Amino acid sequence: MGKKASSPSTTYYNWRSQLCSAALLCLGLALSPHALAATAATAATDATNARAATEPSASEKEQVAAKVMARQEAMQQVLAQGSKCVSNAPDDYNGKVWQIGTDNAFAPFAFIDAQGELKGIDVDLLAKIAENAGFKYRMCSQDFAPLLPAVAAGKLDGAMAGISYTVPRAQTLEFSKRYYNSAVAVVAAKSEQSQLQSIQQVMGKTVAVKAGTLGEDIANGLKEARQFTVKSYPNSMASMLAVFQGEADFLLEDYPVAVYELTSGLYSNLMIVIPRLPNVGNSESYHFVVAKDNKESQQLLQAFNEGLEKVIVNGDYKAVVAKYLPEAPASVFVSGNAPVEVKATAAEKEAAAVQ
Numbered sequence: 001m002g003k004k005a006s007s008p009s010t011t012y013y014n015w016r017s018q019l020c021s022a023a024l025l026c027l028g029l030a031l032s033p034h035a036l037a038a039t040a041a042t043a044a045t046d047a048t049n050a051r052a053a054t055e056p057s058a059s060e061k062e063q064v065a066a067k068v069m070a071r072q073e074a075m076q077q078v079l080a081q082g083s084k085c086v087s088n089a090p091d092d093y094n095g096k097v098w099q100i101g102t103d104n105a106f107a108p109f110a111f112i113d114a115q116g117e118l119k120g121i122d123v124d125l126l127a128k129i130a131e132n133a134g135f136k137y138r139m140c141s142q143d144f145a146p147l148l149p150a151v152a153a154g155k156l157d158g159a160m161a162g163i164s165y166t167v168p169r170a171q172t173l174e175f176s177k178r179y180y181n182s183a184v185a186v187v188a189a190k191s192e193q194s195q196l197q198s199i200q201q202v203m204g205k206t207v208a209v210k211a212g213t214l215g216e217d218i219a220n221g222l223k224e225a226r227q228f229t230v231k232s233y234p235n236s237m238a239s240m241l242a243v244f245q246g247e248a249d250f251l252l253e254d255y256p257v258a259v260y261e262l263t264s265g266l267y268s269n270l271m272i273v274i275p276r277l278p279n280v281g282n283s284e285s286y287h288f289v290v291a292k293d294n295k296e297s298q299q300l301l302q303a304f305n306e307g308l309e310k311v312i313v314n315g316d317y318k319a320v321v322a323k324y325l326p327e328a329p330a331s332v333f334v335s336g337n338a339p340v341e342v343k344a345t346a347a348e349k350e351a352a353a354v355q
Contacts, residue, residue, distance in 0.1 A: 055191070056269050061245050064266050068241045074114060084118040088127060089136035097136045098300050100126065101150060103161035104141035105235060108260045108324035109180075109286070110161050112141060121324050122160045125179065126288075128316040133307030135300070144212065148173065151291055158290045158300055162254070164214060165287060174292045177305050178285035180321075183276035184215055185258045187243060188250035189269050196250060196273045203227050208239040208248035214284075215252030218277065236261055244270055252277075256325055 056064070084104070089097045102110040102122055110120040118141050130137050139160070148163070150156045152172035162182070165175050188196050195202060204227045209216040211232040219230045231248055233239040236257050242248045244267045251258070258272055288304050290297035311317040 055189075055246075056244065060268070064244060065241060067266060068237050081116060083140045083142055084112050084116065085138055085140040086118050086123060086127070087136075087138040088130055089138065093136060095136060097138050098157040100137050100139040101147045101156045101159040101161070102139055102141050103144045103147070106144070106162055106257075108256065110141065121180070121320055122162065124320045124323065125311070125317065126160055128311045128320060129304060129307035132310040132314070132316070133303040135303045148289065151289055154291055154294070157297060158288060158304070160288045162286045163289055165285065169289075172292055173289040174297070174301055176288035176301055177308060178287055179308055180286040182284045182286060183255035184218060184252055184284065185255040185272050185276065186250050186274035187240065187253060187258050187262070187270055188273045189243065190271050191269075192249060192273065199250070199274070199277070200226065205229075205249040206231060206247070208233060208242040208251040210234075210236050210239050210253065213254065215254070219252055240267060240270065259325065
């Protein structure tokens with residue numbers, strides 16, 4: 001899930017940084033010190049005015065905080081009930097039933113809803129894939145941290161929980177074809193949009209992240225060079241609330257998770273100012289995983305890949321994603337920034353061409 005990807009490069013947009021530095025130097029040579037001071041003062045005033053115009057009131061902050069806390073308390077009560085499972089195998093089935101693990105709090109991909117049921121894109125998509133590939137499974141939720149070690153140790157046959165590819169993980173796990181192309185997005189107050197054309201060109205900002213995510217890796221990778229203060233939160237609701245309340249300047253979050261939270265309507269002053277950070281690579285995509293060098297697991301991996309291709313062609317894939325992630329409204333984006341296109345693999349284009 002953008003969860004614990006390998007450390008990303010801290011050199012995004014170096015050429016742009018150098019170009020901007022050169023441009024600022026030329027501007028400094030062309031303008032007098034008084035003119036430069038006046039320009040800086042005007043820019044600061046404009047930024048202050050823009051921030052004041054979009055800043056939520058104290059009462060609005062309190063109301064939103066109360067709603068978020070209520071959601072988090074409800075989620076904790078549900079999680080306290082223990083693991084939730086779904087299966088396509090009848091109770092009297094005597095054949096092979098693959099044991100699959102997933103996350104219990106990664107909406108909209110895998111989560112336990114208010115009724116205590118396991119839901120999400122990964123949950124529904126696995127059901128369709130298994131139906132088309134002809135295998136039986138039992139999928140159960142748990143905390144993410146022990147999930148991948150359990151697969152590597154053979155305690156689980158596989159896992160599907162917005163899992164990103166990393167080199168360390170590839171030492172013990174084998175990855176399916178990617179079933180979702182994600183991205184790391186930047187969420188900030190509307191007043192900050194002009195200041196955040198690139199996170200590599202700002203200094204001294206406070207960055208909110210969800211603990212254990214690719215966003216956290218990126219923020220920590222830039223922490224020293226950009227003098228960032230990185231604040232980690234236990235879930236996406238808490239990290240987004242921090243930006244809404246002004247405790248952080250911006251948030252780095254998986255794009256679909258950011259869209260899901262913003263479309264809740266709670267965060268009136270927040271927008272996605274950068275839909276996709278560049279050069280994050282394979283760590284952006286989500287995969288199903290099984291233990292490496294395990295012949296039996298290879299059968300499951302092959303069946304998953306075959307089923308994935310079928311659900312892309314027959315339209316099931318698109319329907320599942322749209323159920324949890326309908327088209328994001330333009331209001332959650334800065335003007336001119338198009339939403340990230342949702343696709344599973346390049347095969348989707350080919351499938352569309354065949355239909």
